[in-house]
Amino acid sequence: MIKTGLSRRRFLQATTASVALLGLSSLQVKASEEEKSAPVGEYYTQNLCEMCFWKCGLVAKTVNGKVHKLEGQKHCPSNFGKLCAKGNSGVFQLYDTDRVKFPMIRTGERGSGEFRKATWEEAVAYIAEKSISIRDKFGPESFSLFAHGSGEHSFMNLMEVIGSPNIVIPAFSQCTGSRDVAWVATYGKPVGGKEPVDSDNTKCMMLIGRNAAEALHVGEVQEFVSGLSKGAELIYADVRFSKTAAKANQFMMIRPGSDTALVLGMINYVIQNNLYDASFVDSYTTGFDKLAKHSSQYSLEWVELETGISESAVVKACESLAKAAPHCYIHPGRRLSRYGNDVQLVRAIAILNALFGNWDMPGGFYTPVGANIKKPHMVEIEHHASHERADGAGIKYPMAPKNLGLANKMIEAIANQDPYPVKGMFIYGTNLFHHKADSSIVKKAITASELVVTCDIYMTDTAYYSDVILPESTYLERYDPAIVTSRKSGYVQFREPAIDPVHDTKGGWEIAELISKAMGYENEFKTIKEFNSLLFEAAGTNEEYMKTNGCYVKEAGEPFPRATGKKPRFYTPSGKVELVSSKIADLGYDELPTYTGVPRPADDEFRFLFGRTSYHTHARSQNNSWLLALHKHEVPIWINAERAEKLGIKDGDIVKVTNGKNMSGELVAKVDNLIHPEAIFTPQGFGHESTGLPRMRGKGARTSDFCSNDTDPISGGVGLHNGFVQIVKV
Amino acid sequence: MNKKYAMAYVVDRCIDCKACMVACKAEWEVPEDHFRTHIDQGMKEDFHGKTRMDFLPSQCNHCDDAPCVTVCPTKASHKRDDGIVYVNRNRCVGCKYCIPSCPYEARFFNHDLGVAEKCTFCLPRLAEGLEPACATTCPGNVRVFGDINDPTSEISMVLREAKNNRLKIYKLREDLGTKPNIYYIQN
Numbered sequence: 001m002i003k004t005g006l007s008r009r010r011f012l013q014a015t016t017a018s019v020a021l022l023g024l025s026s027l028q029v030k031a032s033e034e035e036k037s038a039p040v041g042e043y044y045t046q047n048l049c050e051m052c053f054w055k056c057g058l059v060a061k062t063v064n065g066k067v068h069k070l071e072g073q074k075h076c077p078s079n080f081g082k083l084c085a086k087g088n089s090g091v092f093q094l095y096d097t098d099r100v101k102f103p104m105i106r107t108g109e110r111g112s113g114e115f116r117k118a119t120w121e122e123a124v125a126y127i128a129e130k131s132i133s134i135r136d137k138f139g140p141e142s143f144s145l146f147a148h149g150s151g152e153h154s155f156m157n158l159m160e161v162i163g164s165p166n167i168v169i170p171a172f173s174q175c176t177g178s179r180d181v182a183w184v185a186t187y188g189k190p191v192g193g194k195e196p197v198d199s200d201n202t203k204c205m206m207l208i209g210r211n212a213a214e215a216l217h218v219g220e221v222q223e224f225v226s227g228l229s230k231g232a233e234l235i236y237a238d239v240r241f242s243k244t245a246a247k248a249n250q251f252m253m254i255r256p257g258s259d260t261a262l263v264l265g266m267i268n269y270v271i272q273n274n275l276y277d278a279s280f281v282d283s284y285t286t287g288f289d290k291l292a293k294h295s296s297q298y299s300l301e302w303v304e305l306e307t308g309i310s311e312s313a314v315v316k317a318c319e320s321l322a323k324a325a326p327h328c329y330i331h332p333g334r335r336l337s338r339y340g341n342d343v344q345l346v347r348a349i350a351i352l353n354a355l356f357g358n359w360d361m362p363g364g365f366y367t368p369v370g371a372n373i374k375k376p377h378m379v380e381i382e383h384h385a386s387h388e389r390a391d392g393a394g395i396k397y398p399m400a401p402k403n404l405g406l407a408n409k410m411i412e413a414i415a416n417q418d419p420y421p422v423k424g425m426f427i428y429g430t431n432l433f434h435h436k437a438d439s440s441i442v443k444k445a446i447t448a449s450e451l452v453v454t455c456d457i458y459m460t461d462t463a464y465y466s467d468v469i470l471p472e473s474t475y476l477e478r479y480d481p482a483i484v485t486s487r488k489s490g491y492v493q494f495r496e497p498a499i500d501p502v503h504d505t506k507g508g509w510e511i512a513e514l515i516s517k518a519m520g521y522e523n524e525f526k527t528i529k530e531f532n533s534l535l536f537e538a539a540g541t542n543e544e545y546m547k548t549n550g551c552y553v554k555e556a557g558e559p560f561p562r563a564t565g566k567k568p569r570f571y572t573p574s575g576k577v578e579l580v581s582s583k584i585a586d587l588g589y590d591e592l593p594t595y596t597g598v599p600r601p602a603d604d605e606f607r608f609l610f611g612r613t614s615y616h617t618h619a620r621s622q623n624n625s626w627l628l629a630l631h632k633h634e635v636p637i638w639i640n641a642e643r644a645e646k647l648g649i650k651d652g653d654i655v656k657v658t659n660g661k662n663m664s665g666e667l668v669a670k671v672d673n674l675i676h677p678e679a680i681f682t683p684q685g686f687g688h689e690s691t692g693l694p695r696m697r698g699k700g701a702r703t704s705d706f707c708s709n710d711t712d713p714i715s716g717g718v719g720l721h722n723g724f725v726q727i728v729k730v
Numbered sequence: 731m732n733k734k735y736a737m738a739y740v741v742d743r744c745i746d747c748k749a750c751m752v753a754c755k756a757e758w759e760v761p762e763d764h765f766r767t768h769i770d771q772g773m774k775e776d777f778h779g780k781t782r783m784d785f786l787p788s789q790c791n792h793c794d795d796a797p798c799v800t801v802c803p804t805k806a807s808h809k810r811d812d813g814i815v816y817v818n819r820n821r822c823v824g825c826k827y828c829i830p831s832c833p834y835e836a837r838f839f840n841h842d843l844g845v846a847e848k849c850t851f852c853l854p855r856l857a858e859g860l861e862p863a864c865a866t867t868c869p870g871n872v873r874v875f876g877d878i879n880d881p882t883s884e885i886s887m888v889l890r891e892a893k894n895n896r897l898k899i900y901k902l903r904e905d906l907g908t909k910p911n912i913y914y915i916q917n
Contacts, residue, residue: 221869222869
C-alpha cells in the first residue's frame with residue numbers, strides 16, 4: 001500500500017466563486033419555468049443521491065432544461081465531493097425510456113404484464129375503494145407495507161394513518177438485522193447504517209466477508225482508502241479474492257460458512273496469549289472468565305480444520321491487531337443474512353473487538369455525533385395500531401424491532417394468511433421477488449392478497465405482478481423532507497427537484513396523501529416546505545442556506561470520547577459490554593457464541609453466493625445502460641478453476657445455474673483460482689422477469705431463486721447462503 | 731512559461747469502481763458502450779507466490795510526440811500550447827487513421843458525429859476553474875490533475891513527494907518515444 005499522505009486538492013479553490021453564483025441563476029430559471037417558456041441557461045440544484053442508500057450529497061447541473069451532470073457536495077460528510085459510478089449514472093436513470101411514465105392498472109392475470117394506462121384520479125380511486133373494502137372486512141391490520149428508500153416514510157405514515165402495524169423495512173431481515181441484534185446484545189446499541197468504524201485513523205483493520213471496495217459506499221470507501229494510504233494494515237477473510245482483497249496485506253481464503261470458527265479461534269488465541277486490553281476488559285465488560293473458559297475449546301488446529309486457514313495465518317492476524325490495538329477494528333459486516341447463524345458470528349466479532357479495547361477510540365469504533373435536532377412530523381397520527389404484527393417481530397422474535405419488522409416472515413404470513421388475514425399489500429421502492437428467498441412464496445403471497453400496489457420508478461418484477469403501479473418521480477424530480485445524518489459530525493441534507501417531472505409522476509408524499517384523503521382520513525399532511533422550515537429552524541439553519549449548500553453540518557462533536565478520558569456508557573442490562581449476553585440467554589439461546597457448522601454442498605454441487613459489484617445496487621440499477629456498458633452487458637459467475645475443468649467449463653463460456661426447481665439465465669464463466677472450490681459467486685440483481693426491464697431481462701440469475709430461506713433463530717433474519725446449485729454449460 | 735497539463739494516478743488508491751468512466755460519459759455524452767477512460771485489471775503472483783490484483787486507470791496520454799497528431803491528414807488532431815492533444819471536430823473528416831495509431835487505445839470513432847473522439851482533459855471545465863470530471867468524482871482520490879510546469883501545483887507536489895519517498899513513478903510505453911504525460915505512481 002502507498003505510504004505517503006498524498007492528500008488533497010487545492011485546485012478547486014477557484015470554484016468557490018462559481019458556487020456563489022448558483023443561487024442567482026437558480027432563481028432566474030425557476031421564474032421562467034412558471035411562465036412555461038422553454039428553459040434556457042444553466043442552474044444548479046441540491047440533492048442527495050438515491051442510486052444506493054448511502055445518501056451522498058450532490059449538486060445537479062441543469063442545462064437548457066435537461067439535467068446534464070451530478071457532482072458531489074464538497075462539504076457533505078457522506079461523500080466529501082465524490083460520487084461513484086452509480087451516482088454518476090443517475091442522469092441516465094432520469095431519462096431512461098423504460099421508466100414507468102404514468103399510473104397503470106392491471107387488466108390481465110397477475111404476472112401477465114397486461115396493464116392499461118390510468119389517470120392519477122382513477123388509480124387513487126381504485127386503490128381507495130379496494131382498500132376501504134379490505135379494511136371494513138378484515139380490519140386495519142390487514143395491510144402490509146414493504147418499503148425502502150428515502151421516501152419510505154411517506155407510505156409508512158399512510159400505513160400508520162390506516163392503523164396497520166405491518167410495516168416492513170426489508171433492510172432489517174434481509175440485510176443488517178442479525179448484525180445489529182448482536183451489537184445490541186453486546187454493546188447495547190445497533191451498529192447503524194453508517195458503520196462507525198474509523199478506517200481513516202486505523203492502524204489495522206480486519207474485514208470478514210465485508211467487501212468494502214465493491215459494496216462501495218462513497219464515505220466508507222474514502223476512509224478505507226485514506227487509512228490504507230496512511231499505512232494501515234488490512235486483513236481480509238473471504239471466500240473470494242474480490243477487489244477488497246487487492247488492497248489486503250493479508251488475505252485469507254475461508255471455507256464458506258466457517259467465519260464463526262475463525263473468530264472464536266482468534267478470541268481463544270488472544271486470551272491465551274494475553275494480547276487483550278486487560279484494563280478495558282476489567283473496567284467495561286462482564287463475563288470475561290466465562291468467555292475464557294468457553295473459548296479455550298477452539299484451538300488453532302481446529303480452526304484450520306474448519307476454515308482451511310493455516311494456524312500461522314491466524315496467529316499473524318491476531319498479532320497484527322493486538323499490535324495496533326486500540327487503533328484497530330474487526331468490521332461487524334453489513335449484510336449479515338448469510339447462514340442463519342449470523343447473530344452468533346457477529347457476537348463473536350463484537351467480543352473480539354471488545355478484547356482489543358477499541359470502543360470510542362481513534363482507529364477503532366467511534367460514537368456517531370448526533371445533530372440533536374428535534375424532528376417535526378409530516379403527519380400527526382393520534383391512534384396507533386392496536387394489533388400485534390403478523391410477522392412475529394418483537395413477539396416471536398423479541399429482538400427484532402417492531403418498527404422494522406421481518407420481511408421474510410411477513411411475506412410468509414401473507415402467503416399463509418396466518419396468524420390473520422393480510423389482504424392489502426403496498427410496496428414502495430423495493431422488490432420482493434429479488435430480496436425474498438424463494439420467489440414461489442412471493443407469488444403465493446401476491447395470490448393471497450386482494451390488492452397489490454407498487455410505487456416505483458421502474459416496472460420491477462414486483463410491479464409486474466401488481467394490480468396498480470404508481471410511478472414515482474425520481475429523486476431528481478421531487479422534493480423530499482430533509483434528513484438528519486450522523487457520522488463524525490451531525491448534518492442535515494436537503495433535496496430539491498432539478499427539473500419538473502419528465503413524465504406523469506408524483507413524489508411518494510403526494511401519493512400517500514392522495515390515498516389517505518381518498519380513503520376518507522382527515523389527517524393533515526404537512527407540505528414538505530413546511531416540514532423543512534421547521535427542521536431547518538430546529539437545526540439552526542434556513543432554506544436559503546440549504547439551497548446554496550445542500551448540506552448543513554453542525555459543529556463537530558466528540559466521536560472519540562474515551563480518547564479524552566470520558567467513560568463510555570453501554571445500554572445493556574448490566575451497563576457493560578456483555579461478553580456473556582444476558583439478553584440472548586433470556587431468550588434461551590447460547591449466551592456465548594458457539595460454532596455450528598453449515599450444511600455442505602454435495603460433490604457435484606456449489607454453494608450459491610451473491611453480492612455486490614461496485615457499479616450496481618441491489619436489483620434497482622440493471623436497466624441503466626451507462627452501468628451495463630461497464631461490464632459489457634455480461635453477468636459473470638465466478639467458478640473455481642479445478643472444479644470448472646472437471647465440468648469442462650472454460651473461462652468465458654456461457655453457463656446457467658440450476659437447483660432442480662429454477663434455471664437461471666445466461667451467465668459468463670469467470671474461471672480462476674480466486675474463489676473457494678465449494679462456492680460460485682454472481683452479482684445480485686439480474687435475471688429479471690418483467691418485460692418492463694428489457695435490457696437485462698432473463699440475463700444472469702435472479703439470486704432469490706437459488707438461495708436458501710433459513711432463519712436466524714435469535715434475530716428472525718434470513719440466511720440466504722445455504723442454497724446449492726449445479727452448473728450447466730449452454 | 732506555458733502551462734503543461736498532465737495527470738498523475740496514485741495507482742494504489744484505485745479500487746476499480748469505475749466512477750471516472752461514468753462521470754466522463756455524463757459530462758461529454760460519450761456514446762453508449764464507449765468510454766474515454768477505463769481501468770485495466772492485472773493479475774499476477776508476487777515474489778511470495780501470493781495473488782496480486784492491480785488496477786490501472788488509462789486514458790489519452792496527451793503525448794508530446796503524439797502518433798495521432800502525426801498521422802492526422804487534416805490537422806484536426808493537434809497539440810495545444812497547454813499540452814492538451816485536441817481534436818477539432820470541424821476539421822475531422824472521420825478517416826480513422828488516428829484510432830489504430832494510438833498505442834494506448836485511447837481513441838474511438840463516434841458514429842453519431844462521424845469524428846474521432848477521446849479525452850480532452852475536460853478542456854471546457856478547466857476554463858470554468860473545475861478539474862476534469864474523472865478527477866472530481868474519483869472516490870479513491872487516485873487522479874491528480876494540474877500544470878506540471880508550475881512547481882506549486884498539486885501534481886508537481888505529489889510527483890515530488892513520490893520521488894522523495896522513492897515510490898515507483900512511470901509512464902506507459904515510454905519505449906515508443908511518444909513522450910506521454912500520464913504519470914503512474916505506485917508503491
